[in-house]
Amino acid sequence: MYNDFSKYNAEDSYKIITSNENPISFPDWENIWQISIVKHLKRGEVFLNSGKISRYSAFVIEGIFKQSINDQELNQRNLNFYFKGDLLCDCQSYRTNQPAVGSITALEAAVILVVNNDELYRLKNTVLSIALWSLSVSQSIMQKQSEHLQIISIQNPVERYTYMVHNKAHMVTKISSKEIARYLNVSRETISRVRLKMVKSIKPVGKRSLQISSFA
Numbered sequence: 001m002y003n004d005f006s007k008y009n010a011e012d013s014y015k016i017i018t019s020n021e022n023p024i025s026f027p028d029w030e031n032i033w034q035i036s037i038v039k040h041l042k043r044g045e046v047f048l049n050s051g052k053i054s055r056y057s058a059f060v061i062e063g064i065f066k067q068s069i070n071d072q073e074l075n076q077r078n079l080n081f082y083f084k085g086d087l088l089c090d091c092q093s094y095r096t097n098q099p100a101v102g103s104i105t106a107l108e109a110a111v112i113l114v115v116n117n118d119e120l121y122r123l124k125n126t127v128l129s130i131a132l133w134s135l136s137v138s139q140s141i142m143q144k145q146s147e148h149l150q151i152i153s154i155q156n157p158v159e160r161y162t163y164m165v166h167n168k169a170h171m172v173t174k175i176s177s178k179e180i181a182r183y184l185n186v187s188r189e190t191i192s193r194v195r196l197k198m199v200k201s202i203k204p205v206g207k208r209s210l211q212i213s214s215f216a
Contacts, residue, residue, distance in 0.1 A: 037115075041063070050069070059085070060087075063112075068103055
């Protein structure tokens with residue numbers, strides 16, 4: 001992981017962060033930018049290790065991340081995916097000052113804007129609009145967690161993946177079947193079978209059709 005300010009600035013990063021419709025003004029974003037550091041991560045590099053207290057959060061400028069835990073059989077389970085414009089954080093670990101249960105890892109080469117949680121918290125307590133923005137981000141994270149629980153509560157594994165295709169197409173097209181399987185708590189073989197059936201049943205309109213990720 002290394003720093004690099006040569007390519008990124010407050011204006012460009014603001015466009016990326018606000019692409020997710022986060023309600024924050026550019027002057028407020030500049031306050032966050034000033035206490036942040038641009039860092040590059042390689043594929044597989046960990047932003048937050050399980051068992052470590054969350055001291056930092058990060059905005060995703062480029063790349064995709066996963067948040068995962070190990071179950072009782074030490075099988076990895078994915079809880080969430082983060083894309084361009086999202087905020088990487090473990091709010092529970094920071095608020096309780098307890099070790100993180102899961103880890104956050106880059107699924108590809110990535111660029112993030114890292115900010116110390118204590119500094120961000122002080123800024124939130126000083127600027128009302130940043131406090132409201134922080135609340136909006138927290139609500140978004142909770143909504144994603146709730147949706148994930150709803151998805152894995154679906155009894156039929158085929159229906160879980162079908163839900164993903166129809167409602168989370170950006171995940172299906174950008175994330176490997178292995179990582180999707182870990183998110184849905186199903187086997188890769190199940191996803192492969194369902195995907196094959198879907199591909200065979202697709203009737204292309206012109207030259208356009210849904211491209212489902214086929215990499216491992």
